[in-house]
Amino acid sequence: MSLVLENVSKIYRDGPKEFRAVDDVSLEVKQGEFIAIIGPSGSGKSTMLSIAGALLSPSEGEVYLQGENITNLSTKKITEKRRDQIGFVFQAANLIPYLKVKDQLNLIDVLSKQKRAKRSIELLEHFGLKHRINKYPNELSGGERQRVAIARALINDPQLILADEPTASLDSKRGREVVELLADEIKNSGKSGIMVTHDERVLDVCDRVISIRDGKIEKQ
Amino acid sequence: MFLAIRELFYSKLRYILIGLIMVLVASLIFIISGLAKGLSADNASAIQELQADYVILNSDAEMDMTKSFVSRSNMKQMEQADGIKEVNSLSIQMRNATVNGTDKNEDVSIFITEPESMLLPIVAEGNAINSTNEVIVDQSLKREGIQLGDTLTFGEDKEVKVVGFTTEQRYSHTPVVFMTSEKPEKMNAFVVNSGEASLTSIQDEIGSNYEVVTNGELLKGIPSYSQEQASLNMMIVFLYVIAAFVLAAFFYVITLQKRDQFGVLKALGAKTAYLIRSVIGQVLIISVLCIGIGVGLTYGIGAAFPADMPFKLSPIGMLQSSMLILAVSLVGALISLVQVIKIDPIEAIEGAGK
Ligand SMILES: Nc1ncnc2c1ncn2[C@@H]1O[C@H](COP(=O)(O)OP(=O)(O)OP(=O)(O)O)[C@@H](O)[C@H]1O
Numbered sequence: 077m078s079l080v081l082e083n084v085s086k087i088y089r090d091g092p093k094e095f096r097a098v099d100d101v102s103l104e105v106k107q108g109e110f111i112a113i114i115g116p117s118g119s120g121k122s123t124m125l126s127i128a129g130a131l132l133s134p135s136e137g138e139v140y141l142q143g144e145n146i147t148n149l150s151t152k153k154i155t156e157k158r159r160d161q162i163g164f165v166f167q168a169a170n171l172i173p174y175l176k177v178k179d180q181l182n183l184i185d186v187l188s189k190q191k192r193a194k195r196s197i198e199l200l201e202h203f204g205l206k207h208r209i210n211k212y213p214n215e216l217s218g219g220e221r222q223r224v225a226i227a228r229a230l231i232n233d234p235q236l237i238l239a240d241e242p243t244a245s246l247d248s249k250r251g252r253e254v255v256e257l258l259a260d261e262i263k264n265s266g267k268s269g270i271m272v273t274h275d276e277r278v279l280d281v282c283d284r285v286i287s288i289r290d291g292k293i294e295k296q
Numbered sequence: 297m298f299l300a301i302r303e304l305f306y307s308k309l310r311y312i313l314i315g316l317i318m319v320l321v322a323s324l325i326f327i328i329s330g331l332a333k334g335l336s337a338d339n340a341s342a343i344q345e346l347q348a349d350y351v352i353l354n355s356d357a358e359m360d361m362t363k364s365f366v367s368r369s370n371m372k373q374m375e376q377a378d379g380i381k382e383v384n385s386l387s388i389q390m391r392n393a394t395v396n397g398t399d400k401n402e403d404v405s406i407f408i409t410e411p412e413s414m415l416l417p418i419v420a421e422g423n424a425i426n427s428t429n430e431v432i433v434d435q436s437l438k439r440e441g442i443q444l445g446d447t448l449t450f451g452e453d454k455e456v457k458v459v460g461f462t463t464e465q466r467y468s469h470t471p472v473v474f475m476t477s478e479k480p481e482k483m484n485a486f487v488v489n490s491g492e493a494s495l496t497s498i499q500d501e502i503g504s505n506y507e508v509v510t511n512g513e514l515l516k517g518i519p520s521y522s523q524e525q526a527s528l529n530m531m532i533v534f535l536y537v538i539a540a541f542v543l544a545a546f547f548y549v550i551t552l553q554k555r556d557q558f559g560v561l562k563a564l565g566a567k568t569a570y571l572i573r574s575v576i577g578q579v580l581i582i583s584v585l586c587i588g589i590g591v592g593l594t595y596g597i598g599a600a601f602p603a604d605m606p607f608k609l610s611p612i613g614m615l616q617s618s619m620l621i622l623a624v625s626l627v628g629a630l631i632s633l634v635q636v637i638k639i640d641p642i643e644a645i646e647g648a649g650k
């Protein structure tokens with residue numbers, strides 16, 4: 077099991093009132109599985125994804141990554157886990173504006189003190205970005221940017237890929253391409269993936285769709 | 297450095313602008329320091345270079361040599377005091393000298409001491425003094441067109457001949473003229489060679505009618521000296537503060553602008569320590585570069601100043617100022633680092649956790 081959430085809740089307190097952004101959620105993601113999370117705005121999708129990605133610690137419950145309980149690790153250890161085992165694709169691509177495409181990927185190498193120059197070239201080639209290698213993010217189209225972001229999420233060969241609305245800034249055709257790319261990568265190399273999306277038209281690409289409302293899982 | 301350098305290149309314009317301000321502030325610090333040093337030498341190099349261990353003043357003089365009077369009849373008493381090996385006297389007169397009997401005249405400070413006195417400086421050009429009618433003068437008079445063999449006349453009576461030039465001998469913004477004489481009964485001060493004896497032991501020995509002072513204390517006693525230096529030093533301190541604030545504000549705003557990026561970097565697995573090194577790296581690169589340019593600029597400007605301008609650059613002083621500017625820049629960057637530490641990787645994900 078790549079990722080397990082066990083009775084996870086995130087509680088925000090506002091004075092005496094408490095607000096459960098994520099409410100007693102349990103979820104298992106198998107190797108090779110690609111899950112979509114849908115739900116209305118404010119239902120807790122991003123919060124849940126952040127907990128799964130060790131960006132946010134849950135108020136209650138446990139999180140297991142590759143069988144290891146990561147709920148109470150130190151900030152430093154958590155940072156290393158994110159760096160080595162998790163790949164993120166954010167809504168607005170979130171590339172670093174002053175890095176050329178190739179350096180967006182090299183950055184991950186620099187952070188983890190590794191050399192995978194060959195892999196990064198392969199990845200960019202695979203994603204049809206080879207001719208864009210020396211461009212800055214502001215010189216790329218939205219779809220290209222999102223593809224670079226996916227390549228960046230894959231460079232460290234993570235077991236778990238998390239994507240928060242990766243298609244939000246793309247038209248539906250481009251959006252579908254990006255999601256298919258993600259799905260292929262996850263299937264072919266036996267990773268696990270969770271994607272938050274508002275786009276119903278790409279759900280067929282995923283193995284499973286989870287719908288959440290008011291922090292609770294509605295159906296699986 | 298991976299991030300630091302790439303960002304500097306990408307955002308060239310904004311970093312060049314802040315660099316420009318840094319260069320100007322650094323140059324201003326160097327130039328005013330040079331001016332302070334130059335003025336200090338112009339006002340008192342003769343005192344700074346005074347070839348005596350201690351100076352003995354009348355105790356009512358409040359360290360001001362021009363207000364001090366001692367008499368020749370007491371010189372024997374000084375010579376016999378324990379710890380004093382050698383005594384000479386010094387009289388200072390501010391006079392106007394007529395050159396070669398022409399219309400040309402110069403304001404000078406006359407230092408009168410005994411023949412063979414310890415105060416007589418090394419001659420850089422010409423000869424030592426052989427009679428009471430010969431003088432050695434500071435070489436700044438050379439720029440005024442005075443040559444060896446010229447005569448200087450003070451008032452109606454006294455006429456002397458310039459036999460030598462010496463260096464670093466200015467007092468009260470005028471060149472010093474060294475003259476020998478055993479005549480004056482009233483002098484401004486005794487100067488002593490004391491070997492190992494300490495200031496307090498000599499003070500005890502000669503009694504409370506006199507005050508034993510060091511060269512440094514004598515400097516502070518020169519009426520204009522302290523005020524001149526204080527006002528320049530205050531400017532320099534302000535410039536350091538300005539440098540710190542400008543950098544602090546700049547890096548603070550830039551860091552605020554980059555909040556999202558820092559969030560993403562942290563989410564991608566960049567440790568806070570790495571990001572801190574990156575910011576400090578940028579500050580160091582910019583500061584070192586700007587200080588370097590500032591040093592070059594200052595030497596350039598210094599070379600363009602007229603020769604008689606009181607302006608003096610010392611490599612050691614320059615190095616000290618440079619280190620201080622560097623330190624001040626790093627202090628300025630500190631509040632940005634607090635920002636960097638506080639940024640939460642959750643900020644990379646829209647909405648959640650904010
Ligand atoms: N730090 C916080 N303090 C208080 N409430 C918060 C905090 N972070 C998130 N919330 C609340 O938790 C709820 C879930 O937020 P979340 O961002 O997970 O929603 P979402 O499903 O991703 O919405 P969207 O589709 O608009 O992105 C929201 O009501 C939000 O206001």
Ligand SMILES: [Mg+2]
Pocket residue numbers: 121122123646647648
């Ligand atoms: Mg969201």
